[in-house]
Amino acid sequence: MADHRSPASRQPIPIIQVRGLDNRFGDLTVHKDLDLDLYQGEILGVVGGSGTGKSVLLRSIIGLQTPSAGQIRVFGKDLTAMSPGQRSQFEQRFGVLFQGGALFTSLNLAQNIALPLMEHTGLSRVEAEELACMKLALTGLPAESAQKYPSELSGGMVKRAALARALALDPEILFLDEPTAGLDPIGAAGFDELIVTLRNALGLTVFLVTHDLDTLYSACDRVAVLSQRRVLVADTLDNVAETQDQWVQQYFHGPRGRAASAAHQRHTNEEPG
Numbered sequence: 001m002a003d004h005r006s007p008a009s010r011q012p013i014p015i016i017q018v019r020g021l022d023n024r025f026g027d028l029t030v031h032k033d034l035d036l037d038l039y040q041g042e043i044l045g046v047v048g049g050s051g052t053g054k055s056v057l058l059r060s061i062i063g064l065q066t067p068s069a070g071q072i073r074v075f076g077k078d079l080t081a082m083s084p085g086q087r088s089q090f091e092q093r094f095g096v097l098f099q100g101g102a103l104f105t106s107l108n109l110a111q112n113i114a115l116p117l118m119e120h121t122g123l124s125r126v127e128a129e130e131l132a133c134m135k136l137a138l139t140g141l142p143a144e145s146a147q148k149y150p151s152e153l154s155g156g157m158v159k160r161a162a163l164a165r166a167l168a169l170d171p172e173i174l175f176l177d178e179p180t181a182g183l184d185p186i187g188a189a190g191f192d193e194l195i196v197t198l199r200n201a202l203g204l205t206v207f208l209v210t211h212d213l214d215t216l217y218s219a220c221d222r223v224a225v226l227s228q229r230r231v232l233v234a235d236t237l238d239n240v241a242e243t244q245d246q247w248v249q250q251y252f253h254g255p256r257g258r259a260a261s262a263a264h265q266r267h268t269n270e271e272p273g
């Protein structure tokens, strides 16, 4: 697990602070006075029932959704108060993996990943595609995948390629929206492992929206539960699972929750040392 505290103070360093966030769509209030911290170096799993606003929260933080009220401070700066230009500069520190992967189907993988590199750096096409191949390797894809088109790949490979693109500009914070959705259990477990490996190797901070209990157990340092238009609890998985709330109890202590917990326990017992 990550130690997301500063060595000097052993205090957690919040690099995203959401305060008093409201999001409304007409009569629908999705968030009301929502607070959340994301600490440097951690993998935070964001869970909640369908429609509780997990994706809207992610979209608010990355600037795709203008909040109705509230403050979002990233690295100490209020994103909601920035000009579009300042914001766009700042957002290059974010890497985002959307649910469907969102790769361009008419471009091969190297071209897909080279695109943001050419757009935001002074690299030539050749240089950008070389760097793109390195990013693909980082996510465990073989060298020959660079020339393949998204339609030629399995779902798991598309996710890895989309992750490579999210990493193209060396982001500090990675946002993942249901990264294991649609993957078979082995592919999903491999992806969870990859996220942890990349976090450790690259010093990333990860905001991860998921429904996948196995991901929470195997990859997340903390879990935030969205309920009743706010963050009901954000804590270690063990503490969250003890929260007296009907959804939390059903989610963590229902049949799937028990199975995920038992699998994690077995895995932990098998680990050497």
Ligand SMILES: Nc1ncnc2c1ncn2[C@@H]1O[C@H](COP(=O)(O)OP(=O)(O)OP(=O)(O)O)[C@@H](O)[C@H]1O
Residues within 6 Å of the ligand: 025, 030, 048, 049, 050, 051, 052, 053, 054, 055, 056, 057
């Ligand atoms: N642009 C929009 N306009 C109107 N309503 C929206 C918009 N975006 C989201 N909503 C509504 O906000 C609510 C929260 O949506 P959101 O996608 O964040 O839920 P979620 O928690 O991610 O759900 P799921 O787990 O099913 O993916 C839903 O009722 C959705 O219909």
